[in-house]
Amino acid sequence: MNILLINHYAGSDYHGMEFRPYYMGREWVDMGHKVIILGADFSHLRKKNPQIKEDFEEEIIDGITYVWVKTPEYQGNGVGRIKNISTFMFKLRMNYKKLADKYRPDAVIASSTYPLDIYPAHRIAKRSNAKLFFEIHDLWPLTPMEIGGYSKNNPAIVMLQRAEDFAFKNCDKIISILPNADRHMKDRGFSADNYVHVPNGIIVGEKKNAPMExxxxxxxxxxxxxxxxxxxxxxxxxxxxxxxxxxxxxxxxxxxxxxxxxxxxxxxxxxxxxxxxxxxxxxxxxxxxxxxxxxxxxxxxxxxxxxxxxxxxxxxxxxxxxxxxxxxxxxxxxxxxxxxxxxxxxxxxxxxxxxxxxxxxxxxxxxxxxxxxxxxxxxxxxxxxxxxxxxxxxxxxxxxxxxxx
Structure with a gap:
């Protein structure tokens, strides 16, 4: 199976957080599948960001094909981060045909914290005749509403809510780290029959020598x-x-x-x-x-x-x-x-x-x-x-x- 996973912040053991796409991808590769992870070249979560010269440069890491998209650097949660996300989304939207035709995925997973990547994921899946999946990390826009105090009528919240509802309506399966996110789906008026809980995990048996700190x-x-x-x-x-x-x-x-x-x-x-x-x-x-x-x-x-x-x-x-x-x-x-x-x-x-x-x-x-x-x-x-x-x-x-x- 060819698996294309879109995660803006995807990292690895070599880059730092976030690790889940890397650990999942490495296991899938070991099971005989081809894994492509599509991520931004800059993330505030990583200790080390990849250095690329042009969009959609490939890097093979432990059998996984990482495809990096050039995005502007930023600090904090202000305008710079919004510009970074917007650039990533725009470039995926403009190049979805090229990505679908080159990697020909059987499964497309939209897996970023924010739900906006469901739109290019949907386009890629439709062109490739692939199954479409939405992975919930944190519940957005519910998280900024609860923690940040944003109104449901805030334009950004409205945009994020439309994206999440689109995912619930159009995906073959909804997969979540959270054990009871299906309750949220039902609260939004959607069936949770296609809901699967896959929590976070640990790596067993990897012992590396690290310098004393x-x-x-x-x-x-x-x-x-x-x-x-x-x-x-x-x-x-x-x-x-x-x-x-x-x-x-x-x-x-x-x-x-x-x-x-x-x-x-x-x-x-x-x-x-x-x-x-x-x-x-x-x-x-x-x-x-x-x-x-x-x-x-x-x-x-x-x-x-x-x-x-x-x-x-x-x-x-x-x-x-x-x-x-x-x-x-x-x-x-x-x-x-x-x-x-x-x-x-x-x-x-x-x-x-x-x-x-x-x-x-x-x-x-x-x-x-x-x-x-x-x-x-x-x-x-x-x-x-x-x-x-x-x-x-x-x-x-x-x-x-x-x-x-």
């Missing part, structure tokens, strides 16, 4: 000094409400418990200042590490923490990659998330607490700390067993492929 050295120092470490790894963004973690640290009286936040993000400096002005001394902010070093970070943590803002949006479920990384590392988890699904509870790998509740976080920290080593290890192993059974990319790629067939 200062963050790991510091964590090891803290362990050697006898600290019990409660850690968060990843993006420091408003959605992760990391001030809850700082507030929990302030309320923690045990001097040998330390909270560590590993990573970067657009509110990191604000969080550092918040901890300083709040006189919180048992928090440390550490630099991000290479992806290949994340296992070395997680093994030094006694508890892994994940939190999200209270949002009606999460009634459709969540599928955070970070959580599965925590579970695969066999670490007990504190899950400060209120959503329609709860992998921590399902797997019995930690403690679920209400979102944005620092007192509940402190209690969970103390409850886990007071467990015996065997009990802590059992919690961690429960999480690892759960992701190995439900979230390996090999199994997820097979499930996705069944939907394509």
């Amino acid at each position: 200062k963050t790991i050295e510091r964590l090891q120092e803290l362990k050697d000094e006898g600290y019990f470490l409660v850690g968060y790894t990843g993006n420091h963004s408003p959605a992760n409400v990391l001030d809850t973690m700082i507030d929990a640290a302030k309320k923690t009286t045990d001097e040998k418990i330390k909270y560590v936040l590993v990573g970067n993000g657009n509110v990191k400096n604000e969080l550092i200042q918040y901890a300083k002005t709040s006189n919180v001394t048992n928090v440390e902010f550490l630099d991000p590490v290479l992806k290949d070093n994340m296992d070395n970070v997680l093994r030094l943590l006694d508890i892994c923490y994940i939190g999200l803002k209270k949002q009606n949006l999460f009634n459709y479920g969540v599928s955070p990659n970070k959580l599965f990384d925590y579970m695969m590392a066999a670490r007990p988890v504190i899950y400060a998330v209120e959503a329609s699904n709860d992998p921590v509870k399902d797997s019995n790998c930690g403690i679920t607490v209400p979102a944005e509740d620092p007192d509940a976080v402190v209690k969970a920290v103390m409850d886990i700390r007071n467990l015996s080593e065997d009990e802590k290890n059992n919690l961690g192993q429960n999480g690892k067993d759960y992701v190995l059974e439900n979230h390996t990319y090999r199994g997820l790629a097979e499930k996705f492929l069944d939907a394509l067939k």
Whole structure:
């Protein structure tokens, strides 16, 4: 089968986020299929963007054919990003015939976070007589409406809603990372008979030698000094409400418990200042590490923490990659998330607490700390067993492929 996947932000192990198209594509290639990933040459998510001279340059990565489209660089979420998206969409629309005739796909997947790529995907699929699929990552435009406070009458929201409705109406299958996104389809007045849930996952068996980094050295120092470490790894963004973690640290009286936040993000400096002005001394902010070093970070943590803002949006479920990384590392988890699904509870790998509740976080920290080593290890192993059974990319790629067939 020839599979053409359109994802504006598609990355790889060599470029950085986002990884899902790469991991899925690599598995499909291994199963004997041809995979073409169509993406923009510039994305704010990647650590390293491809360098191309002209539109639709090809790059073969681990058997996947990446086709890069030249787009303008940008910073933040302003006019520059809108111009980047508009350029990508315009070039796909103007060249859909060339793309369809050259790659002759059997399946076309529109998979960007925003739904506008459904239009060129539909044109390519129609010209190629291919099946058309729409993959939901985040629910747009519901996400900017819920989180950003945009009105449903905002012109941008109207445009995005038309695109999502078009996808629901015209696709052979709707595939989503979110377990309950079918509820949203029904809310919009569409049947969910063609809905398939394929969550995020983990890669098994890939161990790479990475250089020692200062963050790991510091964590090891803290362990050697006898600290019990409660850690968060990843993006420091408003959605992760990391001030809850700082507030929990302030309320923690045990001097040998330390909270560590590993990573970067657009509110990191604000969080550092918040901890300083709040006189919180048992928090440390550490630099991000290479992806290949994340296992070395997680093994030094006694508890892994994940939190999200209270949002009606999460009634459709969540599928955070970070959580599965925590579970695969066999670490007990504190899950400060209120959503329609709860992998921590399902797997019995930690403690679920209400979102944005620092007192509940402190209690969970103390409850886990007071467990015996065997009990802590059992919690961690429960999480690892759960992701190995439900979230390996090999199994997820097979499930996705069944939907394509």
